[in-house]
Amino acid sequence: MSIALQLLFTGIGIGAVYALVALGFVLIYRATNVVNFAQGQFAMLGAFGMVITTEGLGLPYWLGILLTLAAMALFGALFNLGVYYPLRHRSFLPVVISTIGASILLTNGVLATYGPEPATLPGLTDLPGLNFGGLFLDSQYLAIIAITLVLVVLQYLFFERTLLGKKLQATSQDKEMASLLGIPVAGMIMLTFVYSAVLGGIAGILVAPILFVSVGLGAQIALKAFAASIIGGFGDIPGAIAGGLAIGVIETFGAFYISVPYKDAYAFVLLFAFLLLRPQGLFGEKVSQKA
Amino acid sequence: MSLLELREVDAAYGAVQALRGVSLSVARGEIVALLGANGAGKSTTLRAISGLLRPAGGTILFDGQPIGGLHPERVVRLGIAHVPEGRRVFPGLSVRENILLGASNRRASRAEMAQDASAMFALFPDLVRFADAPGWTLSGGQQQMLALARGLMAKPTLLLLDEPSLGLAPLIVQQVFRIIRQIRETGTTVLLVEQNARVALSIADRGYVLETGRLAVSGAPAELWNNEEVRAAYLGGRVAKAG
DSSP: OHHHHHHHHHHHHHHHHHHHHHHHHHHHHHHHSSOOTTHHHHHHHHHHHHIIIIIISOOOHHHHHHHHHHHHHHHHHHHIIIIIGGGTTSOHHHHHHHHHHHHHHHHHHHHHHHOSOOBOOOOSOOOOOEEETTEEEOHHHHHHHHHHHHHHHHHHHHHHHSHHHHHHHHHHHOHHHHHHTTOOHHHHHHHHHHHHHHHHHHHHHHHTTTSOBSTTHHHHHHHHHHHHHHHTOTTOHHHHHHHHHHHHHHHHHHHHHTOSTTGGGHHHHHHHHHHHHOTTOSSOOOGGGOO | OOSEEEEEEEEEETTEEEEEEEEEEEOTTOEEEEEESTTSSHHHHHHHHHTSSOOSEEEEEETTEEOTTOOHHHHHHHTEEEEOTTOOOOTTSBHHHHHHHTTTTSOOOHHHHHHHHHHHHHHOGGGGGGTTSBGGGSOHHHHHHHHHHHHHTTOOSEEEEEOTTTTOOHHHHHHHHHHHHHHHHTTOEEEEEOSOHHHHHHHOSEEEEEETTEEEEEEOHHHHHHOHHHHHHHSOOOSSOOO
């Protein structure tokens, strides 16, 4: 029993990271109706930002986080201007190909400048973690879960309680109508890219101490996060969070009880099951039910 | 001087010419009906005015200023609100939120916006009990009321209405048009696109009839309605004596 609880805790921790990246997928999808396949690279960049600022430049951890997040915000803006904006009037496919191209460019750019050697990063705190009977709560996993929880609550309050949040929702529901009302649509999309890049950066910063920081990190997280957003019902915010957590928990249990080498496959078993049995996802409605 | 003036406006969707040299004017305080069959260019004319479609040629003047080709976000800030065909209510936002977002074109304090929203609920009392319901749950008539309320929240000088009667029961159509009349009484100018010529001409001061992108005729409502040739050709009325 205590082993199951231990696995659950670990699974939720890693699942929270998938959920943050999945949120980035969903927010950009809702604002622009395209899938940003470079979302995982945002997390990779965040992790490398931490390695460069703290290990490379020797800055304190908190300053590394601030600088990395500021750089991610700027990067999100540039990404919007360079990858999405010029193609905004085109159909789904050109934009998607553009984000795939950006993803390849980012991976190889980091590979060329930093090299293939994986780096390691110390955890957010030196605290040893908590012991509850037989259950050990690692401090980094606790930090991941707590920060994700706070982010999700803040994001919910922002979208549901502020006028700016409502304008973002209006933009994602009907861009033409939003612009007729005087809502600056291009600005709303810019804001979405900046926020999604910061979210990806946070995911990277949080996950860096528990995984190796390498150029493969982005693809590894992105595939799981993408599966998470499909399981949740693509475009659904609570669904992306639930999907991320579900994948984290299932792969942790699968690795322990079935086989470690197949760890990365469990997410896709779950994905296939959903695509076959419930293609609209956990919370997605059937297209016919949409008004 | 006219509030709105179109001079020889051309517009196209790709290779398809939608408007050819359309000229019309709307004076301050008027209700002007823009009539014609399906595909005549009525909606295109409104889209060119509000900035959804960049005109290929000609001039659009609002209050003497050229506005042709301006972005819709800028046009609505000048005081032109466009309530497009199909209501376009935000389905996932509540009725109240839909209404509040109508004020996005002007700098209003939260208190001011709440006050204006209350005024809208007073004008459209049917919406009150749906204030917190999501937009997609409304019936067609309620969505039309909501679309009107959202358009009025912009405090427009000129209101562009596209097919407000479409798909509504006759009783609701009467209600909508009574409100349009009320809107004009508060000093808002209205350019009204309608397929339902009889209803539109019943409240309009003047009318224009479009035919395949060209202006065919214009005149006073009675003149247009009683001209049997016009009615048969453009307004979908039969040549038989109207009862």
